[in-house]
Amino acid sequence: MTVKDARNAEMERLHSEGASYAALGRQFGLSPSRVTEIIARIRRKRKTLQLLLEAPLRRTT
Numbered sequence: 031m032t033v034k035d036a037r038n039a040e041m042e043r044l045h046s047e048g049a050s051y052a053a054l055g056r057q058f059g060l061s062p063s064r065v066t067e068i069i070a071r072i073r074r075k076r077k078t079l080q081l082l083l084e085a086p087l088r089r090t091t
């Protein structure tokens with residue numbers, strides 16, 4: 031895990047605990063809109079992985 035990955039995961043965790051985008055932006059030195067983009071990307075990736083894990087396996091011939 032890179033430094034940015036760890037930072038982004040921490041941002042997502044703090045937001046899920048109730049921190050605002052503005053507060054996270056101040057804490058991590060980013061704009062609130064950038065924090066929003068990062069958290070949205072993390073959640074999209076998580077949802078995609080969840081869908082892939084839940085999908086039935088394809089049979090190849």
